[in-house]
Amino acid sequence: MEKPYHADHVFDKIDSLSLGEYEGCTFRNCLFESADFKNFQFVDCRFEDCNVSLAKLSGASFQKVYFQGCKMQGLRFEACNPFLFEVHFKKCVLNLCSFYQINGKGTSFEACTLQEVDFTEANFSEAKFDDCDLAGALFDRSNLEKADFRNAFNYRISPTINRLKKAKFSQDGLAGLLHDFGIEIS
Incomplete structure (x- = not known):
C-alpha cells in the first residue's frame, strides 16, 4: 500500500x-x-x-x-x-538525544541546548556548533574534523579518542579539550 x-x-x-x-x-x-x-x-x-x-x-x-x-x-x-x-x-532544546553512529556531516546547531547528548562514533565533521551548550555531551570516537566549536561552551572533548583535525575552537574553550589531561587553566 x-x-x-x-x-x-x-x-x-x-x-x-x-x-x-x-x-x-x-x-x-x-x-x-x-x-x-x-x-x-x-x-x-x-x-x-x-x-x-x-x-x-x-x-x-x-x-x-x-x-x-x-x-x-x-x-x-x-x-x-x-x-x-x-x-x-536553530534555538532547539535537544537534551538527552542520541546521535549514536549518525552521519551528521555538515549539520548546523545554532543557539541550541545539547546537554547530555550522545555523539558516540558519530560523524559530525564540518558541523557547526554556534552558541550551543554542550554540558555533559558525550564525544567518544567521534569524527569532528573541520567542525566549528568556536562559540560552543561547556563541552569536554578528548583529543586522544576523537578525530579533531582542523576543528575550530576558541581560546576560551581550550579547557574543554584539556580536561582529560588534568591540566588546570587560569
Whole structure:
C-alpha cells in the first residue's frame, strides 16, 4: 500500500499526523510529544516551535529538515533511515538525544541546548556548533574534523579518542579539550 503524499502544506497547531510522505511542508506550533513517526518521510520540511520530545523515529526519513525553536528531548536519531539524512537546528532544546553512529556531516546547531547528548562514533565533521551548550555531551570516537566549536561552551572533548583535525575552537574553550589531561587553566 502506497503512503499518502503531502506537498507544500502548512500544518498549524496539530497534535497528530497520518503516516505518509511530507515534502516542502511546514509544521508550526505542533504538539508531537511521544508521537510515532515510524516510517514517515520528511523531505525539505520545516518544524517551527514544535514539541517532538520522546517521538519514536524508527525508520523515519529526515532529508533536509530544519527545526527552529523546537523542544526535542530524548530523541534517538540513530533509529532514523540513514539514506540522505540531513537535519539542521536553530534555538532547539535537544537534551538527552542520541546521535549514536549518525552521519551528521555538515549539520548546523545554532543557539541550541545539547546537554547530555550522545555523539558516540558519530560523524559530525564540518558541523557547526554556534552558541550551543554542550554540558555533559558525550564525544567518544567521534569524527569532528573541520567542525566549528568556536562559540560552543561547556563541552569536554578528548583529543586522544576523537578525530579533531582542523576543528575550530576558541581560546576560551581550550579547557574543554584539556580536561582529560588534568591540566588546570587560569
